[in-house]
Amino acid sequence: MDIHTHTLPAPTTLDTAPPRARDRRLTRLRRSVLAHRIVFFTVLLCAWELVSRVGPWPDYLMPGPLAVGRALVAGLRNGLFVHGASVSLVRLLIGYGLSLVGGVVLGTLLVRYTALRNTVGTLIVGLQALPSVCWLPLAILWFGLNERAIIFVVVMGSLFSVVLGVRDGIANTPPIFVKAARNLGATGVRLYTEVVLPAAFPTILAGLKQGWAFAWRSLMAAELLYFSLSLGNLLQTGRDLNDAAQVMAVMTLIILVGVTFNQLLFAPLERRVAERWGFGTTRA
């Protein structure tokens, strides 16, 4: 009978590939993802152009990507789109900014005071079931047809997501982190800023991101019903002019703005959280 001798493996369990090799592997992976995307979108655009040209629909209802691209360039050139987008963005930033400040304060208060949590907390969960554009008629009655009404709708759309994200994030901070930190000498404000908030950050970030998405949607919905120049209003003008190319061009612009903000604002934060906590990375 053979007797085998074994040597024990080294007691490390980290990914042992040297960093350079790992980077190369990742680069290769990213390149293949990029290649897939390019092929997919090229095929999609060609199919769209083809459908637009040979399909039974008139050009003004089903323009192809080339016509939409031309409308987009024209709109950007004559300044109409730029102006409209900047009006919308200012509203978005003001509305979301207010939600951010209000949401963090309110969320923190909800964690701190049980009585508030049982009353205001329930109200907030209820109000979140109301699509924010439903606030518009009331907002117009209260504030008139002006900026304040539209910003009110944006705040109503995004505030509650931020509140709930902050509340859940802080409330679900594992007590063991707080215990360990107190034991090591952390107290008061520093316990809060260096332990509770970082521990809650992944959940808070999800709330902030959802709040941002809701703010953007609420703004577009409200602007559709408005008369001053803005992105939502440009969609409506496109319809009035029977100009589907303009409608699609503005839709494209709305998507581009949304994606850009996501990439600049949230994607880096999410990557950081994922890298530190070891969450599976999801990229869109």
Next chain:
Amino acid sequence: MSTGRALHLRGVQKTYVSGDRTVDALAPTDLDVEPGEFVCLLGASGCGKSTLLQLVAGLEPATSGTITVDDTPVEGPSSDRVLLFQDAALFPWLTVEDNVAFGLKHSTRPVDDQRQVARDWIARVHLRGFEGAYVHQLSGGMRQRVALARALATDPSMLLMDEPFGALDALTRDRLHEELESLWAATRKTVLFVTHNVREAVALGDRVLVFSPRPGRIVADVRVTLPRPRALEDVAVMQQAADLMKVLRRALDATTDDSRIEA
């Protein structure tokens, strides 16, 4: 470096109240631990060992009685008495080095010094090269090493260990026993070590306190005088563990509790 301090408990008792139910977690307990002593707290789950550790750590107030370290009464948490949890409770948003430096950051030590002390402790628990790693990249044993370094970096006089190696595989546990024993021999901290493993208690402790449940109380105080270093599989350790097991069985027979005792 501060060496161990003496610990005195007089009539220390803990009752938890939730609604109209009260649970006697710890019956009135007297205990004296000498400076630098390694004391193992042995017993089944729910017999007040962890409660006692939380009280000594100052993370929870005793219902009655007094706890003093040397002559200072315990009135709250202090980085002079650091608790280590079974789940290492490292902060996932910090690197290994920042975790180890956490207690130092909340002390009055100069900042330059903090980095150096943290790196020294990382080296002493054999994790050099992992300073920049995040917690999720470490194995269970490595996490406990970081937790140990984080605790020792603040230079406490007392280490309170709540089944810190309970979730580790046998090989890793053995290695950490050796490392803990040699760190303890070098630093002479007072150690309270909770375990439900009889052999672990005998291999590590100068003294083993046997606990019995409902209400949690100390039913035996056994001295272990075997020469060090000891290993779990030493014949003398196994012999003494077998004797201790009998004491423990008797303590448990008094109750109907299901035990979680490992031989």
